[in-house]
Amino acid sequence: MAIARDSLLSLEQYARQRPEFRARVIAHKKTRTLHAGEHVTLVFEDELTIRYQVQEMLRIERIFEEAGIRDELDAYNPLVPDGQNWKATMLIELPDEAERRIWLARLKGVEDRVWVGVAGFEPVYAIADEDLERENAEKTSSVHFLRFELGPQRSRAMLQGAALAVGIDHTAYTVAVDPVPEAIRNSLCGDLRV
Template identity: 60%
Template sequence: MQLTGRITPDSLMTLEAYARWRKAHKAEVIAHRKLRSVHLGEHITLQFESEMTVRYQVQEMLRIEKIFEDEGIAAEIEAYAPLAPDGTNWKATMLLEYPDVNERRRELGRLIGVEDRMFVEVEGHERVYAIADEDLDRENDEKTSAVHFVRFEFTPAQVQAIQAGAAVKLGCDHRNYPAHVGIGAETLASLAGDLR
C-alpha cells in the first residue's frame, strides 16, 4: 500500500493486487491501528485515523463489496477520504463502549454532547476542542450515538510544539464523563507524523 498523501482512484490497488497485499500486510495495519488507539477512561476509545487506516478501509470496502467500476470507487473514496488528517489536524473515530445493552442505553442518554467536550491539550497551549460529526448529527434529544467522528484542529504553534516533543493529553470535560490521559510517546510520535 503506497501512501501518496491523497487517496485517488489511481492510487488504489486493483482488487487482485489488494488481495495479495492484504495477506502479507494485514497484521501491520492492525498494529498501526492499535498504536493509534487511545483509551479515555473505561468507556471511550479514540481511534486516530491516518492515510493508512483510511486507505485500508477504502480498499476493504472495495474488496468486500467487489467494487471495481469507477463510480463505485469514487463513492467509497468520497465516503472515507475526509476521515484522513490533512496536515493541521488529527481526526478520529470516537467509540463509546458499553458491553451491557441496558447500561449502554442509560449512559448514551447521560452523555448527550460528549463528543463536543472532547479535547486535546498540548503542553503550554490552550485546549483544542473537538469539531464533531461534520457529515451529520449523530445524536437526538434522548441519546448520543455510540460512534462519532471528531477533528482536532491545531494552530501552527501547537503543531510545532507537538513535533518538538511537547507532552499532549486527551481529555473530556463532559459533566458525566470527566477524564484525561497523557498520550503515550509511541502513539504521540505516530500522531505527530500526521502534522506538517
C-alpha cells in the same frame, strides 16, 4: 494527504496482499488507539488506516466500477488528516446493551467535549460529526468522527517535543490522559506538517 484513485489496489491485487496489509494496519493502529477512561476509545486515523477502510469497503461491496470507487474515496478522504489537524473515530464501548442505552442517553453531547492539549497552549475541542448528525433527542451515538484543528503553532510545538494530553470534560464522563503515551504521541506527530 488524500488517497489518490490510482494508488488503490484492484480487488484481485488486494485479495493477494490483504493478509499482510491487514496485519500491518493492526500493528499500526496500536500506536494510534487511546483509551480515555473505561468506556471511550479514540482511534486516530491517518492515510494508512483510511486506505485500509477504503480497500475493505471495495472488497466487501465488490466495487470495481469507477463511480463506486470515487464514492468511497469521497466518503473516506475527509477522515485523513491534512497536516495541521488530527482526526479520530470515537467509540463509546459498553458490552451490555441495556447499560449502553443508559450511558448513551447520559452522554448526549460528549462528542463536543473531547479535547487535545498541547503543553503551553489552551486545549482544542473536537469538531464532531461533520458528515451527519449522530445524536437525537434521546441519546448520542456510540460512534463519532472528530477533528482537532491544531494550527501551525501547536503543530510546531508538538514536532519540537511538547507533551500531549487528551481528555473529556462532559458532566457524566470526565477523564484526562496526561501525558498521552509516548508511542501514540510520536505516531500522531507523523501526521503534522508545518
